[in-house]
Amino acid sequence: MRVNFPFSAIVGQEAMKRALLISAVDPTIGGVLVFGDRGTGKSTAVRALAQLLPRMKVVAGSAYNIDPAKSDDPDVKTRQMPVPVVDLPLGATEDRVVGALDIEKALTQGERAFQPGLLAQANRGFLYIDEINLLEDHLVDLLLDVAASGENVVEREGLSIRHPARFVLIGSGNPEEGELRPQLLDRFGLSVDVSTPEDVKQRIEVVRRRDAFDRDPEAFVAKWKRKDGAVRREIVGARERLEGLEVPDAVLGQAAELCMALGTDGLRGELTLMRAARAFAALEGDAEVTGDALRFVAPMVLGHRLRRNPLDDSRASVRVERAIEEAMG
Incomplete structure (x- = not known):
């Protein structure tokens, strides 16, 4: 099992961490766009946040991480799983993203079966796109449609599939490599800039913690377990308080x-x-x-x-x- 760097051990980048926590408390906000230098902890923070979130309950055997509370079967079997963080690589094909005909089953069993894509895996979790400003236009259009509807609709090769695809969209990139299309930019609820630390002591602490993690990940995670637990309780408590808060x-x-x-x-x-x-x-x-x-x-x-x-x-x-x-x- 992959061990991720602890969220509470990330040095600085307070705006980015707070934006991620806000989106974790209320996923309907629309996700977070993080622009800035490479090597400033963008992907590290996303994976660390997902790791400390409470495990979620899903319908057993579901390829779409279906919430049992939305099932019509009162006796549905359930299981718990970590909140998914799914990477959408820049070179991904549309079939890989939305899903397509399962070729293996079609050839070996003569059966038309749907092979879920990245959007199915990301349902109720995080979809992370690094270098999002370099994403191909046809994938941008696809994401805009899914983000607006909360559903992924696939109609091709004799298949007609509709499944939920609600996720917190996290994008990161370097603004020097190109701008984001306005339509996609507007879909992000929050946007923050990150930069390389200019304080010598902070840079030293970043290097020291990263080196300690790389040498012995389990021991480093154990050292920060209590502080990560406090952040987890903060998120859970905030989610419980959210519905009772009125905006004057x-x-x-x-x-x-x-x-x-x-x-x-x-x-x-x-x-x-x-x-x-x-x-x-x-x-x-x-x-x-x-x-x-x-x-x-x-x-x-x-x-x-x-x-x-x-x-x-x-x-x-x-x-x-x-x-x-x-x-x-």
């Missing part, structure tokens, strides 16, 4: 004013702001969603939704911070 009209008004000031298209910005602020408040153990929660999540919710402004070449983060000060004081 005053905070919704501030969210609307922010989006209007920044000129974001549609209402997805306000909706994501509300959900992200609520999830953040649940993580913090707050009794209600406040303007402070909104202020914290606004840069990661709105930074990637801004239109280009030829009269203002400021960085997106600067424009968002300026709008926050103007709208919220």
Whole structure:
């Protein structure tokens, strides 16, 4: 069994870690886009987060990680499994992603059977795409359709298959290698930038911890087990508190004013702001969603939704911070 680096042992990158935790508390937020330098712990953080999440219950024998609570059979057999993290490689074919005819069964048994793809494996888990800005256009279109519907529909070679495909989409990449299509960019709930640490002590600690992990992964994981357990309890507690948290009209008004000031298209910005602020408040153990929660999540919710402004070449983060000060004081 593969041993992943502990989430709590990741040095720095606080914005990225918080964004991932927020998405873990409320998967409907829309996932996380992480842009920045190579070797800054992007893929490490995703796999570490999935490892510390509570195991999920699925229908035994299901190729789609079906939730037993949604089964019509009251006596359905169940099993528990880790939350899946599925990598979507850049060179993947469409058949590999959506699924296709099982050639082996067709040849050996003369049976038309469906071989599930990566979207089936990722249902109720994480779909991770590294270098997402280099993803081929036809796969981008496919992901947009599935992200909008929550279902994967395959109709080809005499097959007609429909199965659930709801996952937290995590994308990472280097902005110097190309931009993301606006349609896909808008589908991400949160976006954060990561960079190589410039503090000498922090760099030394990163190297020290990574070296200790590579030398003896089991011992290193055992050392951080208690802190990872605390993060797990934080997520579980936040999920339980989430439904009882209301977002006051005053905070919704501030969210609307922010989006209007920044000129974001549609209402997805306000909706994501509300959900992200609520999830953040649940993580913090707050009794209600406040303007402070909104202020914290606004840069990661709105930074990637801004239109280009030829009269203002400021960085997106600067424009968002300026709008926050103007709208919220």
